[in-house]
Amino acid sequence: MSAPRAFLNLVFLCALGSGLAARGEVVAELDPPHVTVSPGDQFTTRLKLTAWNLNTVGAYSILLQYDPAIVRIEDVAVASSSPFKNQALADRSSFSSGATRLVAFRDAPAGLGPSATSLASIHWRAIGPTTNAAPITARFEGLVDARWLPIEAWSLPAVATVTRAAALKYAGVLSDDHGYAVGLVQATVGRLDTVSGTLYLGGVPVVFSGAFDSQRVFTRVIRRPGRPALRITLQIDSNGNVLSGTVSDGKKSWRIEATRNSPSFAADQPKPAAGRYTLSFPLGSVHVGDTTCPQGAGFGLASLSSGGSIRCIGRLGDRIPFSFAAAVDAAGGFPISCPLPYARPGSLNGTMKFRDNGAGIDADGTAVWVKPLQSAGRYPAGFSVSLAPFAARYAGVGPGVDATLTLSGGGLSTALTKTVALPVHSGAITVQPAGDDALALTFNEKSGFVSGSFVPGPLATPADASPRFIQGVLLTPQLKARGFFVGALESGNFQLEWGP
Numbered sequence: 001m002s003a004p005r006a007f008l009n010l011v012f013l014c015a016l017g018s019g020l021a022a023r024g025e026v027v028a029e030l031d032p033p034h035v036t037v038s039p040g041d042q043f044t045t046r047l048k049l050t051a052w053n054l055n056t057v058g059a060y061s062i063l064l065q066y067d068p069a070i071v072r073i074e075d076v077a078v079a080s081s082s083p084f085k086n087q088a089l090a091d092r093s094s095f096s097s098g099a100t101r102l103v104a105f106r107d108a109p110a111g112l113g114p115s116a117t118s119l120a121s122i123h124w125r126a127i128g129p130t131t132n133a134a135p136i137t138a139r140f141e142g143l144v145d146a147r148w149l150p151i152e153a154w155s156l157p158a159v160a161t162v163t164r165a166a167a168l169k170y171a172g173v174l175s176d177d178h179g180y181a182v183g184l185v186q187a188t189v190g191r192l193d194t195v196s197g198t199l200y201l202g203g204v205p206v207v208f209s210g211a212f213d214s215q216r217v218f219t220r221v222i223r224r225p226g227r228p229a230l231r232i233t234l235q236i237d238s239n240g241n242v243l244s245g246t247v248s249d250g251k252k253s254w255r256i257e258a259t260r261n262s263p264s265f266a267a268d269q270p271k272p273a274a275g276r277y278t279l280s281f282p283l284g285s286v287h288v289g290d291t292t293c294p295q296g297a298g299f300g301l302a303s304l305s306s307g308g309s310i311r312c313i314g315r316l317g318d319r320i321p322f323s324f325a326a327a328v329d330a331a332g333g334f335p336i337s338c339p340l341p342y343a344r345p346g347s348l349n350g351t352m353k354f355r356d357n358g359a360g361i362d363a364d365g366t367a368v369w370v371k372p373l374q375s376a377g378r379y380p381a382g383f384s385v386s387l388a389p390f391a392a393r394y395a396g397v398g399p400g401v402d403a404t405l406t407l408s409g410g411g412l413s414t415a416l417t418k419t420v421a422l423p424v425h426s427g428a429i430t431v432q433p434a435g436d437d438a439l440a441l442t443f444n445e446k447s448g449f450v451s452g453s454f455v456p457g458p459l460a461t462p463a464d465a466s467p468r469f470i471q472g473v474l475l476t477p478q479l480k481a482r483g484f485f486v487g488a489l490e491s492g493n494f495q496l497e498w499g500p
Helices: 003-016
Strands: 026-031 034-037 042-051 059-065 071-078 099-106 115-126 134-144 158-164 168-175 181-189 194-201 204-211 217-224 227-236 242-248 253-260 275-281 298-304 309-315 321-327 333-340 346-354 363-371 383-387 390-393 402-409 416-421 427-432 440-444 449-454 468-475 480-486 491-497
Touching (some): 034 042, 071 099, 099 115, 168 242, 168 321, 181 253, 181 333, 194 227, 194 333, 204 217, 298 468, 321 333, 346 390, 449 480, 468 491
Antiparallel strands (some): 026 042, 042 115, 059 099, 071 115, 134 158, 168 181, 181 194, 194 204, 227 242, 275 390, 298 309, 309 321, 333 346, 346 363, 363 383, 363 390, 402 416, 427 440, 449 468, 468 480, 480 491
């Protein structure tokens, strides 16, 4: 017979006996009596026992009860000062059941006298959102003295309450059946399981609000004048870290997945490194060489705060401007979603993640660039193309070396290649040799921005004396700069390379 089962049988038999030990107040206490946490947080409560004379207490059985959808036990540790054995006499298989029994018997000499003692430290993890407060109770099931006679405990059950620390904020993307990001979602879940937020679908904001039901599911139908209604369904995972669901207009459906902004990304524990970054938005490989879409690589200038907020401005390969701001989650991921100011608005949507892939890239991901049919301008037929964005931390100065410049595509019959001298500080980039193409470039050391122009002349098809405008950024760890050049109707690729 195992020790826990033998002890419980003894308690049961003693309770049937004719005698009772001398009455005395024995009080159980959970300390602290109140904790404030967010899903995913760990916390500890100490189980304490107070008696007029601890010598009278020989063994105990205490039942911990809690909501397993809100918290679970990670471990139970014996207090070093405890006069009781508690060698794993808690059934670990019950740690997420909602009811865990702690059993221990005396293992210390007499003579402790009137006192209080700490029995055990119970380590918890908050795993789900709570409404007002979730109680944890500790109740005596059995208590005997050193002679194994039952003691009558007069205390009420000890109670600790778990309350959500604050509103939980989520950010993520809408994706289509192919997994391409087509929009952005931002949401806040309040203490009473209320939810509010905004969907950006095709660059158009859709505001929603309401409350989760008893199954923690949120459903709302949003009416839109002159457009199909949107049905939004959301639910939170058991750890409170992911908000997922769908949005549908009756014909199409998109998946929603948003992650909780993590408090672990803080000023005293920044990850990744705060600072300035330069971004490149090259075409996905399937679109390289396709003259129906811009061949130049877009670029971005970004700053990442120590609190995990990233802001970026830039231009895509046809020179259309964009900007976005996002919160970086605990895993280093962040969404990209913004409208593009064409006459008929387009959109840029995707996701990126900070990581060290050993190739001079600090973050990478995927995105989709959509330009609807236009009446004029570059690529008026419109397009929808995939991008492979990546980011590199910017060192703040130029490399101060010679580099090879290459301009290709964009209506050029052959690529234009030259040697240029990149400066360390802001100023003109020396072109070697100068020529009829009137190539001129400048560099900004503060941002890493490169700009300039050239005249293609006979390299254009047909020959063209109108200038082409160059824009891009240094990607210092990669020993290159990338960007685009544009004319009246087309976009081409701009690249600088240096180093071994």
